[in-house]
Amino acid sequence: MRILTIDTSGHILSVALVADGEVVHEVTEQMRNNASAILLTKIDQMLDGVEGLHVVDLIAVVCGPGSYTGIRVSVTVAKTLAYALGKPVVGVSSLSVLIESVADEDVRVAMLDARRDSVFASSSDDLIPEGHYDVADLLARLVNFEGKIKFVGEGALKYEESIVNSGLADFAIEGDVSGSASKSMAQIAMTMEPEEDFHKLSPDYLRKTEAENNLEGR
Numbered sequence: 001m002r003i004l005t006i007d008t009s010g011h012i013l014s015v016a017l018v019a020d021g022e023v024v025h026e027v028t029e030q031m032r033n034n035a036s037a038i039l040l041t042k043i044d045q046m047l048d049g050v051e052g053l054h055v056v057d058l059i060a061v062v063c064g065p066g067s068y069t070g071i072r073v074s075v076t077v078a079k080t081l082a083y084a085l086g087k088p089v090v091g092v093s094s095l096s097v098l099i100e101s102v103a104d105e106d107v108r109v110a111m112l113d114a115r116r117d118s119v120f121a122s123s124s125d126d127l128i129p130e131g132h133y134d135v136a137d138l139l140a141r142l143v144n145f146e147g148k149i150k151f152v153g154e155g156a157l158k159y160e161e162s163i164v165n166s167g168l169a170d171f172a173i174e175g176d177v178s179g180s181a182s183k184s185m186a187q188i189a190m191t192m193e194p195e196e197d198f199h200k201l202s203p204d205y206l207r208k209t210e211a212e213n214n215l216e217g218r
Contacts, residue, residue, distance in 0.1 A: 001058060002024075002055055004016075004081075005018060007182075008070035013035060013042060016182035018186035021183070027042045029042060031070065035069065035073040035074065039077055058189060059078050059090070060092050061075055061077075061089065061201075062185070063202070064093070065205055071205070082201075088194030088198075089195055097184050102174060106148040107127060109124075109149055111154075113159075118133060118135060121138055128141060139168070145168075150173075156175055160173055
């Protein structure tokens with residue numbers, strides 16, 4: 001199976017073609033709030049020389065959490081391609097990709113910075129349900145865990161000092177797993193049922209946008 005993966009949920013834009021579990025072509029680029037301007041160009045660039053988009057069997061897109069604007073752009077592009085090509089599409093969690101990218105038997109906790117001393121987080125077991133957490137509250141949930149915990153993601157790097165001072169008995173921190181993210185994303189996508197109606201695919205921010213909060217505060 002040939003899977004087109006799309007991720008603009010963070011600081012790095014990533015598009016890849018993964019065939020039978022291996023990354024065939026990949027393009028990554030640092031983003032500066034320009035995902036809408038460059039995403040289709042990068043997909044075209046990535047597929048140059050492999051007969052174009054019609055070789056794709058499945059489209060997988062990170063639908064959150066992460067950058068509100070980046071997620072909206074990539075989900076819109078994925079839905080447009082699904083419609084134009086008649087291809088199935090699935091939405092994948094950025095936290096699940098982080099967890100899957102670490103080949104480790106330890107409990108893995110994915111952390112993405114959500115600002116204001118908070119993170120989006122989830123774990124490889126039932127310790128931490130996917131959600132939005134204050135960093136202190138998240139670490140308090142883990143402090144009595146007796147096994148080893150591996151923290152993954154840029155949120156773990158940002159709040160490294162808090163993790164070190166939390167009282168956890170056994171832990172490690174691994175920030176950058178971008179080298180295996182596209183492959184991990186494709187592996188997750190293959191286990192999912194595609195959306196029967198691609199219109200139902202939507203961003204999953206895990207918290208309300210600032211505009212929604214401002215509206216409710218009126």
